Amino acid sequence: MSHDSVEKLVKMANQIGSFFGAQKIGAAAGMAEHLRKFWAPHMRATISEHVSHGGAGLEPIAIEAVKILQAEKK
Template sequence: MQAEKLVRMANQIASFFKAQGSNAPAEVADHLVKFWDPRMRKAILAHVDQGGAGLDPVARQAVALLPRP
């Protein structure tokens, strides 16, 4: 899956959890672990390692919470 699509999806998830008033980064990370395929998580981690262009700050924080393979 292309990084652009993953960024868009992660940003949408971050927007949802920010609106809920919860601990958004942790909630986003939990969502990514539960619902994203391991290949998707690996790709978003690689995107962040390359600078993370386009990621919302909450999404970036969430990705930083993901376990590394």
């Protein structure tokens, strides 16, 4: 995936994080569930790789949600 695509995924993830962040309790888990259900595997893999390299541009809730997904794969 191109750098441009990563930027788009970061933007999308932050928008989703803003929505789930309003819930306060269980926000990261809710976001992780959303990514699991609605993002294609290649999108999840790309954002996961981005988080593994520092997650530049991602809000903390988005990073936490991706880390939940990463932990499930171990």
